Amino acid sequence: AQSVSQHNHHVILSEAASLELGCNYSYGGTVNLFWYVQYPGQHLQLLLKYFSGDPLVKGIKGFEAEFIKSKFSFNLRKPSVQWSDTAEYFCAVRYTGRRALTFGSGTRLQVQP
Amino acid sequence: NAGVTQTPKFRIxxxxxxxxxxCTQDMNHNYMYWYRQDPGMGLKLIYYSVxxxxxxxxxxxxxxxxxxxxxxxxPLRLELAAPSQTSVYFCASSEVDSGNTxxxxEGSWLTVV
Known part of the structure; x- marks a missing residue:
């Protein structure tokens, strides 16, 4: 079955620390890849997406993600986190032929001032 | 900018x-989706519409x-509610399919007791 794995369920960092959140997906041919963020009390918002081309994708608020096809991975990174990055982060994949996204279980990021 | 509006926000x-x-959206999107999110799990697709x-x-x-x-x-209708339907429900929309943003x-928190 097509699935998306996020290995870190809860991450606690201090401000200015670097962030990397893992995301792996099961093989399914051509994929579109997404990272969504849900800030406390708000709806899910798109951080960044990858369809094709440069495997290093830059998104909003200083986030970036790298698509490594050989590893079926799409890890999210940020060089220096801020307290305002406290949120839940979801990786999602659109597999070829599927109309909707398959989501990972999410990673709760807590940034301490 | 209303976007996607769900009601109610909480219900027992x-x-x-x-x-x-x-669920209503004011962006004239063709695609709409209903997801549910259980604690520690990713979003699961319930129904969608093209x-x-x-x-x-x-x-x-x-x-x-x-x-x-x-x-x-x-709208999403729950018939004969069961405790297993306790979850957070998210409605979503996109212009084309989920390859688009x-x-x-904001989610609807439903508890069945």
């Missing part, structure tokens, strides 16, 4: 009761029904 249901979660009059099942459709009589509205509502 007794086992066996029925209710409808309302346009008015057209709906299809997602991964977890049992116990739910939908209709799409207009482009704007995509998906816009989410």
């Amino acid at each position: 249901l007794k086992i066996g009761q029925s209710m409808t979660l309302q 346009g008015a009059g057209i709906t299809d099942k997602g991964e977890v459709p049992n116990g739910y029904n939908v209709s799409r009589s207009t482009t704007e509205d995509f 998906i816009y989410f509502g």
Whole structure:
């Protein structure tokens, strides 16, 4: 079955620390890849997406993600986190032929001032 | 900018009761989706619609029904509520399919007791 794995369920960092959140997906041919963020009390918002081309994708608020096809991975990174990055982060994949996204279980990021 | 609006935000249901979660979007999107999110799990697709009059099942459709009589509205009906339907429900929409950016509502917290 097509699935998306996020290995870190809860991450606690201090401000200015670097962030990397893992995301792996099961093989399914051509994929579109997404990272969504849900800030406390708000709806899910798109951080960044990858369809094709440069495997290093830059998104909003200083986030970036790298698509490594050989590893079926799409890890999210940020060089220096801020307290305002406290949120839940979801990786999602659109597999070829599927109309909707398959989501990972999410990673709760807590940034301490 | 209303985007995707869901109501109600919170609801407690007794086992066996029925209710409808309302969802409306003002972006003239053809595609609409209903997801549920259980604690520690990713979002699971319940139903989706590719346009008015057209709906299809997602991964977890049992116990739910939908209709799409207009482009704007995509209500989700729970018949004979069960404790297993305790979850957070998200409505979403996109212009084309999920290869485009998906816009989410703020979520509806449902508890069945």
